[in-house]
Amino acid sequence: MKFTENPLLELRLPVWRARFLLFLLCAAFVGLMGRAVYLQGLQDEFLQAKGEARYARAYPVKGTRGRILDRNGSVLAVSTPVKSISAVPKAVEIDSRHLQSLAQLLNVSREELRKKLGDESRNFVYLKRQVSPELAAQVEALDIPGIYQRPESRRYYPGGEVMAHVLGFTNTDDMGQEGIELAFEEELSGRPGSRRIIQDRRGRIVEDVESIHATNGADLTLALDARLQSLAFSQLKSAIDRHRAKGGAIVVLDAKSGEVLALANLPTFNPNNRSRLSGAQLRNRAVTDMFEPGSTLKPVTIALALEQGKVKPSTLIHTAPGSLTIGPATIRDAHPEGTLTVEQVIQRSSNVGSAKIALSLPAMQMWEMFEDVGFGHVPNLGFPGEVAGKVRPYKTWKPIEQATMSYGHGITVSLIQLARAYTVFANDGELVPLSLSKLDDKPEGERVLSKTTAQSVRSMLEMAVRPGGTAPRAQIMGYRVAGKTGTAHKLVNGSYAPDKYVSSFVGFAPASDPRLIIAVMLDEPSDGQYYGGQVAAPVFAQVMSGSLRMLDVPFDAPLKPIELPPPSAEIQESI
Amino acid sequence: MLRLNLFLLAVLTMCALALVTSQHEARRTLAELEREQARAHQIEVEWGQLQLEQSTWAMHTRIEKLAREKIRMQQPEQNRVEVLQGGGGA
Numbered sequence: 001m002k003f004t005e006n007p008l009l010e011l012r013l014p015v016w017r018a019r020f021l022l023f024l025l026c027a028a029f030v031g032l033m034g035r036a037v038y039l040q041g042l043q044d045e046f047l048q049a050k051g052e053a054r055y056a057r058a059y060p061v062k063g064t065r066g067r068i069l070d071r072n073g074s075v076l077a078v079s080t081p082v083k084s085i086s087a088v089p090k091a092v093e094i095d096s097r098h099l100q101s102l103a104q105l106l107n108v109s110r111e112e113l114r115k116k117l118g119d120e121s122r123n124f125v126y127l128k129r130q131v132s133p134e135l136a137a138q139v140e141a142l143d144i145p146g147i148y149q150r151p152e153s154r155r156y157y158p159g160g161e162v163m164a165h166v167l168g169f170t171n172t173d174d175m176g177q178e179g180i181e182l183a184f185e186e187e188l189s190g191r192p193g194s195r196r197i198i199q200d201r202r203g204r205i206v207e208d209v210e211s212i213h214a215t216n217g218a219d220l221t222l223a224l225d226a227r228l229q230s231l232a233f234s235q236l237k238s239a240i241d242r243h244r245a246k247g248g249a250i251v252v253l254d255a256k257s258g259e260v261l262a263l264a265n266l267p268t269f270n271p272n273n274r275s276r277l278s279g280a281q282l283r284n285r286a287v288t289d290m291f292e293p294g295s296t297l298k299p300v301t302i303a304l305a306l307e308q309g310k311v312k313p314s315t316l317i318h319t320a321p322g323s324l325t326i327g328p329a330t331i332r333d334a335h336p337e338g339t340l341t342v343e344q345v346i347q348r349s350s351n352v353g354s355a356k357i358a359l360s361l362p363a364m365q366m367w368e369m370f371e372d373v374g375f376g377h378v379p380n381l382g383f384p385g386e387v388a389g390k391v392r393p394y395k396t397w398k399p400i401e402q403a404t405m406s407y408g409h410g411i412t413v414s415l416i417q418l419a420r421a422y423t424v425f426a427n428d429g430e431l432v433p434l435s436l437s438k439l440d441d442k443p444e445g446e447r448v449l450s451k452t453t454a455q456s457v458r459s460m461l462e463m464a465v466r467p468g469g470t471a472p473r474a475q476i477m478g479y480r481v482a483g484k485t486g487t488a489h490k491l492v493n494g495s496y497a498p499d500k501y502v503s504s505f506v507g508f509a510p511a512s513d514p515r516l517i518i519a520v521m522l523d524e525p526s527d528g529q530y531y532g533g534q535v536a537a538p539v540f541a542q543v544m545s546g547s548l549r550m551l552d553v554p555f556d557a558p559l560k561p562i563e564l565p566p567p568s569a570e571i572q573e574s575i
Numbered sequence: 576m577l578r579l580n581l582f583l584l585a586v587l588t589m590c591a592l593a594l595v596t597s598q599h600e601a602r603r604t605l606a607e608l609e610r611e612q613a614r615a616h617q618i619e620v621e622w623g624q625l626q627l628e629q630s631t632w633a634m635h636t637r638i639e640k641l642a643r644e645k646i647r648m649q650q651p652e653q654n655r656v657e658v659l660q661g662g663g664g665a
């Protein structure tokens with residue numbers, strides 16, 4: 001049978017079947033169109049974002065914190081990368097064996113770890129911060145789901161406790177909290193950037209879409225000299241141990257530029273391990289503690305009297321019988337003298353002498369002088385908690401107060417203010433601003449005294465250090481030294497404690513052309529010795545001679561061993 | 576006309592292949608750059624750690640302690656010091 005004769009071809013199918021099929025096809029097509037419009041039109045953004053998330057990544061880039069260097073370039077503080085280990089409790093799957101090894105690695109108890117991981121109300125917990133990269137790799141090797149690591153940085157201080165107060169420290173987020181870390185936070189901290197990239201299936205970076213570069217913090221070069229700092233620290237420490245003092249501070253300044261070459265306080269702390277810290281340890285005494293300076297202030301009063309022409313270095317002052325009564329109060333000398341020249345008032349540290357000179361001066365002038373040398377003003381180093389000291393307005397001064405202020409009672413200063421005030425004498429009458437960072441040029445000083453006055457005070461201060469003065473122990477071989485001792489009763493709850501003292505010494509060398517100013521203060525020396533000349537002056541001598549040697553300062557005195565007067569002939573200053 | 580078209584087809588194919596190659600090359604070099612940057616960072620970190628180590632070992636207090644305790648050095652007494660002045664009296 002031929003195909004064309006097939007009877008089936010004669011069959012007529014009902015029309016509706018064809019129509020129905022056509023309708024189905026059209027409906028399917030419309031369905032597809034609708035779906036396409038829905039996906040590409042309405043859901044477009046959402047899907048694009050989802051798609052991009054498969055291959056594009058954006059992540060923040062942290063800038064590292066700048067290093068802190070000393071003036072010779074040795075590293076005092078540096079940040080290095082560490083890891084933080086965190087967990088998302090809901091996602092954590094851990095068996096007891098892994099729990100045990102994780103607890104061991106992180107050095108926490110199993111119970112504590114279990115509690116942290118079991119707290120499903122939180123989306124994120126830190127298990128441990130700032131762990132070393134080696135430890136982090138070990139944790140990584142355990143391969144526990146839900147435990148993550150993030151890069152962090154941690155700051156190390158190789159100098160440890162020696163530099164603790166100057167440098168301060170940062171918190172776990174690498175932000176400055178104390179000292180220079182806080183004072184120079186802006187320079188040191190880097191600015192974070194971000195980066196968007198396209199990754200392939202294996203996480204390799206294929207394309208850089210855009211990146212904002214992170215800026216690293218700048219390195220900071222301090223005025224500090226690490227050699228001088230450790231010398232100052234160790235000498236202060238041994239003096240505090242020897243005299244069983246409660247604390248102490250030392251400041252070494254460059255006499256010409258006002259740069260802070262060393263600044264140490266005790267008690268101190270280890271900035272690399274700050275688990276147990278007390279307020280006493282943290283206090284930067286040289287900057288935040290006010291004390292009554294005692295006789296170290298006499299040169300300021302005498303300088304004013306010289307400047308005003310009230311006295312000459314050779315003017316005679318009657319200090320007999322070693323006491324002076326003003327109103328209800330009496331000022332006493334430790335060793336009654338007869339008639340002293342102005343020079344000898346400084347040399348022997350006579351309270352009566354300086355009180356008499358002070359009373360010849362108007363209160364306003366004295367007040368102005370204190371203000372001029374920086375007392376009552378914050379030194380503006382940028383340290384947190386810097387104090388201004390207390391100089392009462394002159395209008396409220398009674399004569400007795402004016403007299404006692406001349407030898408440093410009834411007025412409070414910080415050690416660094418005291419050291420700075422002596423730049424006036426060391427610098428031919430100019431007060432120099434202080435600086436923590438290294439300077440290239442000598443800063444502009446502020447003239448407070450004439451050159452001749454400054455020089456004559458300088459020679460008086462030299463006399464105080466020679467035999468016959470109050471501080472023969474401040475002498476050093478090969479250099480002429482000038483300086484002044486101070487001993488004061490400590491103020492406890494507003495009144496003087498009879499058996500508690502603050503001993504201090506401020507001086508500079510070489511006296512012919514001063515290079516360094518050193519101020520030393522010991523709080524409550526309690527081994528029986530408390531005079532500045534016995535307690536603080538030897539620290540000064542040790543640090544000064546070592547520093548001058550390290551800085552290669554030429555000698556300005558004959559090189560013969562120092563002679564100390566026999567103990568019986570030592571002159572004790574008045575308190 | 577046909578020859579021109581065939582020629583253009585050949586050019587197009589070459590261009591397409593060149594594009595693929597250069598894209599691949601770009602990715603490869605980027606990956607290399609990335610690796611090198613990571614290495615540079617790593618080295619920088621290591622440098623910081625070495626500096627830290629150097630500072631720690633070279634700490635003056637540590638050296639002084641070692642000198643005193645290990646090799647028993649001490650500061651000479653004043654009367655045992657003889658200072659020689661340099662040639663020009665400097």
